[in-house]
Amino acid sequence: MLKMVDVYSDSPRSYATQAGTNITMVKATQGTGYVNPKCDTDYQAAKKKDKLLGIYHYCSGGNAKAEAQYFYKNTKNYIGEAVPAVDWESYQNSSWGNKNYVRTFVDEFHKLSSVWPLIYVQESAINQVANCAKDCGLWVAKYPSMDWKSWKIPNMTVRTSPWPTYTIWQFTGDNMDRNVVNTTKDGWKKLAKGSSKPAAKKKSTWVKKSGEFILGEALKIHKSPHIESDAIAKLPKGSVVKYDATLQGPLRLWLRQPRSKGTYGYIVAKDKYGKPLGKFK
Template sequence: MKWKSPPRAGLVATIITLVVGLTAAPSAMAALNGIDVASWQSDTVTCTVQDYDFAVVKSSEGTWYANPKMAAQLSCAQRRGKKIGVYHYADGADATVEADHFVSSIGGWRGKALLALDFEMGGNKVYYSASAGDWIRTFVNRVHAVTGVWPVIYIPESGVGKIPADVRANCAIWPAAYATMNPTGWQSNPWHGGRFNEAMRQYTSEGVLAGYAGRLDLDIFYGDGVAWDAYARGGNGSQATVKPAPKPSTPAPAARTIRPVLDTDGKIGYKTICQWQRVMGTPVDGEISGQYVVWYRPRLYAVTHRNHRGSTLVRAVQRKFGLRQTGLLDRTTIRAIQRYVGANPDGILGYDTARKIQIRLNTGRF
């Protein structure tokens, strides 16, 4: 990341020292341990999780969604003296409109929180298109034009090549790659750490920390608190003071024994739908309602076919993926779900798709 500022005596040397420090090999840097959270978690998650240094909170998605728990989650972290950040989940709609929605959703947290773009495949209409790089460029340029801050770019490791070189020149990156899906606490040297000279890295979605009963995304920031603040403010920043990296914490004993909520039997029945509804924050009745009778949902066992008005749960899923919100579990929606959970996108809710949905729901998220 680059900081631009008015000329000032002695400032150039300070900026060069800071930028060089932030782009140094991670093994030579101090590090901060952190989590990233969203509205599917409680508004007190950042109050109860113990032993973390920063929290990055989802603020917005597409052009339509703002996290109603953002202020509470950020405030909890801030009151505890933690560093904070906010991220926007890209839907692949008009990049300028999404950027404006992101900036608007941040409100008074501008200048206090690190800004980030979450660019991944789930529900993102341009992720696999040739225009992905142009979309990213338009978004970050717009955010910078309005706020003076270059956002950090979160992206799956396999997608780092989508980021254009001119964007990389300005924006730090936050790649994600998991060595395993086993539960873990903090890692001081995660798998592939530093592979892209990144500012941050997410290394698991199966984090287990004291103070929280579910699983968490765990991240490492290759710098200290002063460096974090420089990213958050944009502008000139000040020289980072490297401090010893925090000692990895031990997962809470009780959390290690968490058992899956669902049997992964490949049947989307009452219990699975209840868990899906809880995770998506919709009313919990264990039923996908208002559907048509069709052949391509053979593993859906708890469904009503009255009225054909659709399901609130399905609308929430469609909203997540940027689809038309009919509430009907049609083949387009099933394909989007399949891509998201890593199943064959054939549009049929069969055993493998149902089982992978259950595996995902057993992590406490979707």
């Protein structure tokens, strides 16, 4: 077991270099508009003391993807060295109770960084983040009391299901956030590095499905299902396109239009933002 302290802007600066601790976890961002002004100060001070490092984002509950992007944008220079984490709490969180929010956040962050963040959550709310158990480590909060002001590990049960155990247990949160970490120094460094390359993209395949699509705006019929491919024609708003298959690509939903002599045309039904460009009949 390693000892870890987590710090934020109002923490005494001495906490980041606390004697006897192995890891310093620093709050980096919150929502999409706050960067901890003391983040790099604490991070660099801890690094000079040869501490292992972590950085975390506090969820405000806005757009999950946007928050993940904000966290990555402001911490990308730490990626590979510090273990990232996402802090899921009820305070100042407009999406508290949403069981898909953190799943969306960690997927987006992993796509950007190739690293799965740890998930901080109180023991009683683990069910809100349970769908992340196969990918992310658990940083669970459970205190014996609010007057446990020491590094003595409490003798108590900490429920972690569906995780088999915790990666981090935060057992005090009053005068100092004290944590025990269930790995070795080398294990922590591996968590920081993540995978060597981004996860493989799922292959897009055509699904046979017939129907009609009414254009909500003027659109091009393309020679292939790529937005930069040549246009066969441009159809006006209100045109009806008969299709025989659909393809959900990495960005856009495509429809396949049968044409003469066994050829096909292709049209975008939803743009890269998921906006429908017409109506299905």
